[in-house]
Amino acid sequence: MKSVNRFRISFESRSENESFARSLVGAFLLPLDPVVEEVTEVKTAVSEAVSNSVIHGYRGAEGKIYMECEYSEDGRVRIVVRDEGVGIENVEKAMEPLFTTNTDGERSGMGFTVMESFMDRITVTSEPGRGTQVVMMKKLDVGYAQ
Numbered sequence: 001m002k003s004v005n006r007f008r009i010s011f012e013s014r015s016e017n018e019s020f021a022r023s024l025v026g027a028f029l030l031p032l033d034p035v036v037e038e039v040t041e042v043k044t045a046v047s048e049a050v051s052n053s054v055i056h057g058y059r060g061a062e063g064k065i066y067m068e069c070e071y072s073e074d075g076r077v078r079i080v081v082r083d084e085g086v087g088i089e090n091v092e093k094a095m096e097p098l099f100t101t102n103t104d105g106e107r108s109g110m111g112f113t114v115m116e117s118f119m120d121r122i123t124v125t126s127e128p129g130r131g132t133q134v135v136m137m138k139k140l141d142v143g144y145a146q
């Protein structure tokens, strides 16, 4: 993907930064003049990835979340959300619909499924004790407005 615009950022692992990351990506993609529904899907996928880093990666403790977003002229968007948290033992299993390690009944185990259905492609790499990286791609239906 030949990117025409790109940003990288890091922020604290705090639940309020979930909506910050979401808004940031929405604002960044505006020059593409995208379809609202598609941007909402991308933003939702971003929130799911960030909330996973906050809740599971760092388990509410301090930590940094790294996010990268780029788009190309033809509307291809690539987003990376990475943490240096506890990591995932079995990524394949973690990505199954309804799988959750959360025991208080607050989580539904649908985060990865939402990311997969709202984006064209998602790749999760993780190492226990080292952290987790989620790479998401989506081709937006846009006319480049520049």
Ligand SMILES: Nc1ncnc2c1ncn2[C@@H]1O[C@H](COP(=O)(O)OP(=O)(O)OP(=O)(O)O)[C@@H](O)[C@H]1O
Pocket: 048, 052, 053, 056, 057, 058, 083, 085, 086, 087, 088, 094, 095, 099, 100, 101, 102, 106, 107, 108, 109, 110, 111, 112, 113, 132
């Ligand atoms: N960044 C991460 N670090 C460590 N574990 C993770 C991370 N992201 C996901 N997981 C693991 O994968 C499981 C599935 O994640 P998923 O987002 O699909 O569901 P959930 O977060 O448990 O529930 P929901 O997203 O519906 O609130 C989590 O329960 C957790 O065990």
Ligand SMILES: [Mg+2]
Pocket: 048, 051, 052, 110, 111, 112
């Ligand atoms: Mg989740």
